[in-house]
Amino acid sequence: MARRGDTIELAVLGLLHEGPMHGYELRKRLNLMLGWGRLLSYGSLYPALKKMLRGNLIEETVPSGPQTRRQRIVYKVTDLGTEEFSRLMSEVGPAAWEDDNFDIRFRFFSSTDMEIRLRVLEGRRSRLQERLDRVQRELAMTQAEADRYAAELQRHGVESVEREVRWLSDLINAERSVQGQAAPAPETPTSPTTS
Numbered sequence: 517m518a519r520r521g522d523t524i525e526l527a528v529l530g531l532l533h534e535g536p537m538h539g540y541e542l543r544k545r546l547n548l549m550l551g552w553g554r555l556l557s558y559g560s561l562y563p564a565l566k567k568m569l570r571g572n573l574i575e576e577t578v579p580s581g582p583q584t585r586r587q588r589i590v591y592k593v594t595d596l597g598t599e600e601f602s603r604l605m606s607e608v609g610p611a612a613w614e615d616d617n618f619d620i621r622f623r624f625f626s627s628t629d630m631e632i633r634l635r636v637l638e639g640r641r642s643r644l645q646e647r648l649d650r651v652q653r654e655l656a657m658t659q660a661e662a663d664r665y666a667a668e669l670q671r672h673g674v675e676s677v678e679r680e681v682r683w684l685s686d687l688i689n690a691e692r693s694v695q696g697q698a699a700p701a702p703e704t705p706t707s708p709t710t711s
Contacts, residue, residue: 651673
């Protein structure tokens with residue numbers, strides 16, 4: 517499972533890969549990306565930014581112009597940060613498709629090679645299918661014992677995972693069809709013509 521700091525680092529590098537931002541804008545965009553269930557506080561963001569500054573993955577600048585009481589610092593990705601972002605996006609191990617990391621990686625899929633996207637999507641689908649099988653077994657075993665609300669909650673969980681598995685399957689099929697279209701048609705040998 518990916519550490520929260522690693523997930524934040526990937527998200528920050530991805531956003532700054534798109535363009536420089538100040539801390540407030542970064543936090544706002546990160547919270548939109550992470551969703552309401554995982555809101556990011558300044559207490560989590562700024563230590564991550566400081567660590568990334570020390571690692572030379574990002575740099576900060578103070579915009580020129582009239583000074584305000586509190587000047588906003590703008591962060592931008594360095595060449596080393598761009599390399600690290602590419603490296604992180606090319607990883608295809610279990611951390612790539614776990615709950616904490618998948619959404620962030622998916623957000624930046626346009627920066628990822630198609631083969632890597634397919635491997636991550638297939639890994640995520642496989643992991644969810646395992647989870648679905650386990651939950652369905654548990655549901656069958658506990659349905660007789662559980663009260664109506666516990667059973668309903670389990671049923672809701674099963675439906676949510678089934679829906680995501682279908683969505684992933686659709687994405688995988690779409691990626692494969694694009695991959696098939698991108699392959700050049702084989703050349704047919706031509707026989708020499710005589711005049």
